[in-house]
Amino acid sequence: xxxxxxxxxxxxxxxxxxxxxxxxxxxxxxxxxxxxxxxxxxxxxxxxxxxxxxxxxxxxxxxxxxxxxxxxxxxxxxxxxxxxxxxxxxxxxxxxxxxxxxxxxxxxxxxxxxxxxxxxxxxxxxxxxxxxxxxxxxxxxxxxxxxxxxxxxxxxxxxxxxxxxxxxxxxxxxxxxxxxxxxxxxxxxxxxxxxxxxxxxxxxxxxxxxxxxxxxxxxxxxxxxxxxxxxxxxxxxxxxxxxxxxxxxxxxxxxxxxxxxxxxxxxxxxxxxxxxxxxxxxxxxxxxxxxxxxxxxxxxxxxxxxxxxxxxxxxxxxxxxxxxxxxxxxxxxxxxxxxxxxxxxxxxxxxxxxxxxxxxxxxxxxxxxxxxxxxxxxxxxxxxxxxxxxxxxxxxxxxxxxxxxxxxxxxxxxxxxxxxxxxxxxxxxxxxxxxxxxxxxxxxxxxxxxxxxxxxxxxxxxxxxxxxxxxxxxxxxxxxxx
Numbered sequence: 001x002x003x004x005x006x007x008x009x010x011x012x013x014x015x016x017x018x019x020x021x022x023x024x025x026x027x028x029x030x031x032x033x034x035x036x037x038x039x040x041x042x043x044x045x046x047x048x049x050x051x052x053x054x055x056x057x058x059x060x061x062x063x064x065x066x067x068x069x070x071x072x073x074x075x076x077x078x079x080x081x082x083x084x085x086x087x088x089x090x091x092x093x094x095x096x097x098x099x100x101x102x103x104x105x106x107x108x109x110x111x112x113x114x115x116x117x118x119x120x121x122x123x124x125x126x127x128x129x130x131x132x133x134x135x136x137x138x139x140x141x142x143x144x145x146x147x148x149x150x151x152x153x154x155x156x157x158x159x160x161x162x163x164x165x166x167x168x169x170x171x172x173x174x175x176x177x178x179x180x181x182x183x184x185x186x187x188x189x190x191x192x193x194x195x196x197x198x199x200x201x202x203x204x205x206x207x208x209x210x211x212x213x214x215x216x217x218x219x220x221x222x223x224x225x226x227x228x229x230x231x232x233x234x235x236x237x238x239x240x241x242x243x244x245x246x247x248x249x250x251x252x253x254x255x256x257x258x259x260x261x262x263x264x265x266x267x268x269x270x271x272x273x274x275x276x277x278x279x280x281x282x283x284x285x286x287x288x289x290x291x292x293x294x295x296x297x298x299x300x301x302x303x304x305x306x307x308x309x310x311x312x313x314x315x316x317x318x319x320x321x322x323x324x325x326x327x328x329x330x331x332x333x334x335x336x337x338x339x340x341x342x343x344x345x346x347x348x349x350x351x352x353x354x355x356x357x358x359x360x361x362x363x364x365x366x367x368x369x370x371x372x373x374x375x376x377x378x379x380x381x382x383x384x385x386x387x388x389x390x391x392x393x394x395x396x397x398x399x400x401x402x403x404x405x406x407x408x409x410x411x412x413x414x415x416x417x418x419x420x421x422x423x424x425x426x427x428x429x430x431x432x433x434x435x436x437x438x439x440x441x442x443x444x445x446x447x448x449x450x451x452x453x454x455x456x457x458x459x460x461x462x463x464x465x466x467x468x469x470x471x472x473x474x475x476x477x478x479x480x481x482x
Contacts, residue, residue, distance in 0.1 A: 048234035088147035093336030178224035191285035209291035248284025272328030274300035304333035351431035352391035386441030394428035
């Protein structure tokens, strides 16, 4: 079993050594600097057998950490995600990514991706010799760079973060020792590179600028997620890792001025994962290195899609769209999720808002299936699935999960899961396109059913609207030409 002996370092110091340590602590305190607790940590033994058995990672949470690999010191890696060599997505995924990018571009928004490198690419030197030999770093590097190039081919702005690869030395600080997040210093170093790409984007020069500065505001305690998993599987204990914490403010003030006052609408928006949350100050470092105000709409614990879907559902996005939308996410997310693009693309143009409703109805829900929209109640219409989208609003904004069933005249049906993370405020609204696959697009829609959610709030109702999808500029001309 992997066992740790942890004790305050001060308890093991005597005489002059203890006096020097206490003196340094007093000097730090007098300078207003918060010092990290000092520990003497002794480790015995490798990870337990359970942590090395893939079958142990048998829950959704544990599967995220499969399988732990013991590295130098307290460093841990995940074989599935940290040591992967495959990156990117399928041709379908890139084509849908381009469809989303094109929709944003028509709205005047440039899309930029921050594609976070893996711990293996950055910190392979921390692996033990045997694991380092098994890990194909050159293949991983090649595939990461190819993915960056594939993003660029779709017209999406993306920063090549390979200058951060293969960080060497004892005091590596891009990632925590055993946590899947980057440290604030890792966020800072990423922001410096991302800022250089931002400066190349059309419209960036028109964004108001001023000076921002980041300052140390204390310590960030990180009981690593990989350490927690090892503790759960092995019953081991690990010390908490402490790093400097930062905040960013405009130089010379603690708020905005006439340039960035309450009435100013930021022209750069950041959406992403917990890596873009306040703990790591990635948004603040972007402001420091660009001189531009950044609206941070990241969602911690929301995965690949929650932050961008929430933001594109918001009044802020539709009334004050940014010039640049920065989307940060890690390499392990599936970028070919059909259900995501079917929601994201229609949200760019605000679903059915401002569009003619082909069918519209409001229904109070009961348990089980509820018939909401029916083609043919008044007259049978031709509702080719590939041309239409649905806009739903539940009366209770706490509804984060339900199910829609779309029936077609030939008897086929599709079940579409309506789901968003409970970390986001959807306002109860969900927008999605009817299927546009080759063998579905020409089917004629018959009806839409909504299943009453589990733990359904009292008197829950849903308003459903069916409208035509926007036709991209030039698409009709292209269709006629063909």
